[in-house]
Amino acid sequence: MSLLAKLQPRVVHARGFTDVAFSPDGSRVLSVGDDATLRIVSTESVRDEDDDGLDDAVVAAHHKGAITCLSVKGSYVVTGSEDQAVNLYDGATGRLQTMLLRCTLTVRAVALRPGRHGPHKSQWVAIASDELDIRLVDLGDITNVVEVKGHKRGLKSLAFSPTGDYLVSAGCDANLNVWDLHTIDGKPKLARSLGSIIGESEPEANEYCRIAWHPSGKRFAVPGKLGEVAIIEAITWKHIFSLREQNRSDPITLLAWSPTGAYLAAASTKGRLCIWHPDDDKKTPCVTDQAHARLTGFSWHPVKHDLCLTDELGRMVYWRDAVSASDLEKSALTKMFDDDSMDIDDDVPPLPGQSTRKANRDPEMPSDIDDDDETTVKGSAGADDFVVDDDGAGYAGPLEKPGELRRYHEKGRRQVIRDIENEFGTSRILGSMAAIDAQEAFQPGATPLKKDRRYLAFNMVGVIYTIDASTHHNVNVEFHDRSIRPFHFTDYHNYSIGALASSGACFASTGTAGNPSKIFYRALDTWAANADWTIHLGDHESVLSLAITSKGPVAATSNRFLRFFSHSGLQTFVLSMPGRVVTMAAQGDWLIVIYHAGGVYHGDQNLAYMLYDCKTRTTVKKDGVPLSAGATLTWAGISELGLPATYDSAGVLRSLLPHSDFAWVPVLDSRTLRGDTQNWYWPVEVLDATLMCVVCKAGDKHPGHPRPLLTDVPLQAPFLELGPSHPSPGATLTGTTPAVPAPPVPPAAQEEKLFRASLLATHLRAQAAADGIDKEKELVRKDVEIDKIVVGLVLAACREEKVQRALDLCNTLRTMKAIDGAIKIAVINRLPALAERMNLVKEHRMRTAATADRASERVRDARSGANDFDHWRAAEMLSQLPSPKALPSPRASRTELNSLRNRSARSTRDLDIINPAVQLAETEEIEVRDVSPPPLDPPARAIKRGNPFAAVPKRVAMPKPSPVGKASMQPSAGSVFDGLREATAKKVIEDLKPPPAKRKHNQSTLFASLRGKVPEKPTEDLDEGDEQTRGKRRRATSEQDNSPVDDGDRDDDMPLLAAPRAAPIDDTMLMEESEKFGDAGYNQQLKTAPQRSLATANGGKASSVPLSRFRFAAKSAE
């Protein structure tokens, strides 16, 4: 049953043509008719069926002939009439203000140009009549008339784009002309003439051909031939698709987009009304209805889904909720409305800056933005500006307490707007209004059309750019590496999406009416002669985004499919995505797909990502994508290190760390970097510590031509108190001298560096483990670098006497050498308590290392072929071990061995893998202390780089508790012994390779002096250990003459012996030395050094030490 028939019409005009429009705030309805009157009534009186409020109508009857057209913008109302006059009325009062123009023939169309400076400033009105010219009349000075010549026959209708940049005129000669009003001389220029879209007609036929611009300004709809509605894309002026009901061919006369741009209402000559939702369905309208008479005018309520219709019989119908809008959509409208009413009804005096906002956000100017936004509006890929689809605004909570909920909405939205306002200034507000809508698909590295060029891809491999030659395009592919030959080709398919990788270049065109979407791939590194391939998509599928993985190109399509192809064009896989894809990026096997997980919520895009491994065809992770408030995504990529990254329209760069809990870490906030400058960083690639980007100057947000140079901007996570921001690259010249001494780095900057470095190190380590590549050397180098930063921070903390902070930092140190450095710093800064605690950290670290090392050593020993060259430590240990009897450990079973084959898993993970019972048994025997968990838990990395002799002297630095009784002799004896041994060990090192001067610093003396000053307090953790181990120690002492291969004894003196092997220590030295000598030389050195040092040590007064192993070592040395 027709809904329209149920509605009660009311007669407002005489029979004949009528037209209707809403006032911008939706409070009044304006209608014109053949009776030459303009009527203004309040919306309520029309809407509420029982109330016959037509008596309050304002009637203006100044025309002498039938009124043919009507245009309303702001407070202006312009009417054109058969009496050849064009009148200007005041929208509120209905008073005639002036007659704008008198034509010589009937006026057919009038259109007010959306103001560029708010609704109350000077505007233009375009007037079309049966004459051939369009006239643009300045409302401020009506003598100022610009004539636009071009049509060969009379005109049917006119429409301005929402920004007022373009005027579309439809002529009776079937020409649809687009006029660019943004020319330098102010004269409108013909941007494109589109033939064969609209039908031809006689001027006298008075056939309507209403053109409707989408509120986003991105496209417009025009009645086409044979009952279809043609949708034409702005800027490119291509016919992108058509809407047509099956089996219907009555010509469409009227068109209007709903205020959100989601729905398009169309009326045919036979009075059939269709409402389309083009994003969902292009074949069947979501609402169809048949009116009694031919409809001659309709209009959407500016903020509701209400339609007001007038027909040939002069009747008006108000149709509430013409679209059975989903709750979601309705709430989106409510929000919009609330904001407007808030601003209008606000009792509170407006804040400074608010007035401009009001003006800007008047609903009749949905895109009234300032000149500087022009480029972004023009761009077809300027993703942050466009409305596409708003079917789903996020939430559908029941309105239990409407007031509260509304306030909540207002608050959320206002906050968003305020944020954006702070960032861009008020002028950008309307650009950001578009952020209510879900953002469109885009290609990372693509730019909008500027002049006649645009980049389709811009990455570290090269660039693809296309030159628009009106009938065709020229596509150019250039590489940064000039040894690869650039190529170019002529493109007749309008490829608008491109992806470039070292393996190939892929292009895709979006589907338009009659031209299905296609994908073209050109392999680069191929031996085959004809390796290019093209594939056509179906009629209803269009490519949204492309990426090239190691396995071949991947296309995301409008059907929410991911289509995988091989390099040679085989279709290998299809995958369905849960939401519309926004963008994709790939690197190696990894593919990141970013899609809409839902509608827009409080102005925030609701994006999610899927990280996909193309090799194994598995999803690595699916989760949400964080964005700044109200921002849209503008770039996504995967760095060469395998870290996905995104960049949003607020200028925040985030990295996804797959090995740190898939955390999104903001690694650069370009807002702080930019400061007040107009620079914009257009990302190209994220490296480990820098962002490769193009610096766009002067408010531009996209790189232009010729290809700009890449700039590297250092990454900087938004830590607090970072001090003055970096001088932006390019502004460095302002410094008076190039050699300006660097200002002291604030500790926060160091902390930030540390943060990023450790994240990166974690990632690299995990990546190396996953790939099974041994990059231990590189990783150790990274660790050393990180430790340098930490030591710097320790220094800063010590200077400020922030001892707890220094200790925390010390706990995070990775190398023993660095801990020593920290201890030195503590000593030099006269912080003995701190030094003592640091020593405990070190002692603990050594012990952990020893345990871990012993466990892995057992395993390695058991695989007797442990003298793999890389396992130099194993070889070195073998040489050090007393007798072969001690080698095999029956407890390490074969399966455990297998699990430990992976070399990179040599670290603490070994401990976890090994049967816990075995481990426990061992630890019990060693010392109960070791079982207690570490205070802070840094992975015991030290075992990886054992420096066997360096650890021994370090033990002297450990402040031992001074236990009473028999055990008390042990530490003192040990320290004397150690001190001696340290000296000798040092000597050995010096013999082998004179270390740099700083290393000669005798730590033992420092500590000796320190110990003299500081009364030593046994710390708790040592104490409890002592209680339990004292007995064992005694046993160890009594058994000192036992054979070293005795099992119990071996276990007992293990900590002291193992520590030197494992703990070690001197990573920088290790690095340097291994660089110098090469690994072999260094191993040699390591093999000989401990024995020599032990021998010397034993030659001293070490004989009383209850360590049978040393004695043995001495023996073997002899």
Next chain:
Amino acid sequence: MALPKNLRHGFAPAEIEFLAENEPITVIPSQRMETLQLINGSYGPFRPPLKNLVPLWLARTLKRKHKCNIVPPEWMDVDYLKAKLEQEMSQIEFSAMPFRYMEIAHILLGCASDDIPQAETARTLLKDLREARQSKVRSGLKDLDPHYLQIDNLGVMEINEIRPFFSRAFNELRVLTPAGGAMGGDSQTTMSGAQSSMG
């Protein structure tokens, strides 16, 4: 010394230029290359469009083979040089320029003038700058005394130019000055100290 007479008083400009070729400079390689293992170190790998820091001589070699573009140092920017020239003209002191600016500029303008924006203007400005500084040096001769001499911010090439004359004149003055003794020794050390820092 078996050096020819003209080289005995110091370095020849070509020699100084040779020394300057060890200065590091940023290049953008235009071809992918693996790490170059050279006697004094390894450079690379080169992966366009990432920047690499290489010694000037290597940059020059690569540039000649069209394998890289040189990123000119920021002091070779025309605006910067203009500001410097202004400063040079208005002040008595020498404006701070990099120690080897003349040699580096000479090499770069010789081999990579297409990589330097407004290379010709930069060349002219550098020439002007050099002349301004030379005239300052000459006027500074008036103040030469046997006790003490300090000139800051002179480039190595400029020092080299004036070195034979200055040291000779210095010694002569010292001999002529009646004070002699400790004073002379003083100035001698100053000069030698300056020289060692220059070299």
